[in-house]
Amino acid sequence: MGVSVERLSSGYAGAVVVREVSLAIAPGQILAVLGKNGMGKSTLLKAMMGFLPKMHGSVVIAGQEATRLSPHRVARLGVGYVAQEKALFQDLSVEENLRLAVRRPDFEAALAEVEASFPFLLDRLKQRAGTLSGGEQKMLLMARSLASGAKFLLVDEITEGLQPSVIDRLAGVIRDARDRHGTTMLLVEQHLPFALAVADRWAVLDRGEIADSGGTAEPDAAARVTGHLSV
Numbered sequence: 326m327g328v329s330v331e332r333l334s335s336g337y338a339g340a341v342v343v344r345e346v347s348l349a350i351a352p353g354q355i356l357a358v359l360g361k362n363g364m365g366k367s368t369l370l371k372a373m374m375g376f377l378p379k380m381h382g383s384v385v386i387a388g389q390e391a392t393r394l395s396p397h398r399v400a401r402l403g404v405g406y407v408a409q410e411k412a413l414f415q416d417l418s419v420e421e422n423l424r425l426a427v428r429r430p431d432f433e434a435a436l437a438e439v440e441a442s443f444p445f446l447l448d449r450l451k452q453r454a455g456t457l458s459g460g461e462q463k464m465l466l467m468a469r470s471l472a473s474g475a476k477f478l479l480v481d482e483i484t485e486g487l488q489p490s491v492i493d494r495l496a497g498v499i500r501d502a503r504d505r506h507g508t509t510m511l512l513v514e515q516h517l518p519f520a521l522a523v524a525d526r527w528a529v530l531d532r533g534e535i536a537d538s539g540g541t542a543e544p545d546a547a548a549r550v551t552g553h554l555s556v
């Protein structure tokens with residue numbers, strides 16, 4: 326599904342953090358949003374998802390006006406949110422966390438998806454989610470969103486704190502989801518090599534505004550992003 330953000334402003338209790346951000350993500354495209362700490366990347370995702378009020382502008386998802394929808398309604402449009410904070414039901418098992426995200430008749434098919442992307446989770450179905458390691462919890466979060474059948478994923482710094490081999494696996498899982506299901510994604514990232522390897526396009530957020538953007542296949546993509554992140 327395609328996503329269009331037009332001049333979106335949002336923030337907290339009168340403090341504008343995201344300023345007039347416009348983005349267009351074509352169906353099946355992956356956009357990486359990069360930026361230094363505190364530049365408004367997570368705030369942008371929360372505003373798009375409906376967790377924060379939109380002070381100005383609009384969000385259209387799959388042709389549907391989503392600007393004023395609650396997070397629950399946004400999710401119903403087929404949008405999944407992989408939050409930076411631990412968003413699992415810590416006291417429920419791995420299986421229960423997956424079941425809550427997946428419609429019942431589809432659960433066996435969802436488990437097959439989980440097995441293909443993160444096979445270790447199949448051995449952990451009865452384990453309490455809160456007792457998984459930090460990296461394992463991130464993989465369960467990703468698996469849960471993919472298994473839910475979401476057509477547009479908002480993913481907040483999935484690579485943070487993960488070991489290189491897990492980051493490589495995630496890159497494969499994300500590309501595979503896009504290639505097989507046409508999943509559209511907006512990835513907020515600090516990990517530049519991962520972002521450029523996985524995404525089709527990049528954008529840099531600087532003090533809440535889009536400072537620059539381009540295609541990841543362009544030869545100067547890494548240099549341009551690095552230039553913005555280092556000043």
Ligand SMILES: Nc1ncnc2c1ncn2[C@@H]1O[C@H](COP(=O)(O)OP(=O)(O)OP(=O)(O)O)[C@@H](O)[C@H]1O
Pocket residue numbers: 337340342360361362363364365366367368369
């Ligand atoms: N709940 C909140 N109330 C008030 N201000 C907040 C709140 N959450 C974030 N902010 C402020 O909004 C600004 C942007 O924060 P945000 O988390 O969106 O940045 P970010 O680009 O995702 O940063 P990081 O890469 O460090 O996660 C920061 O100045 C932050 O202090």
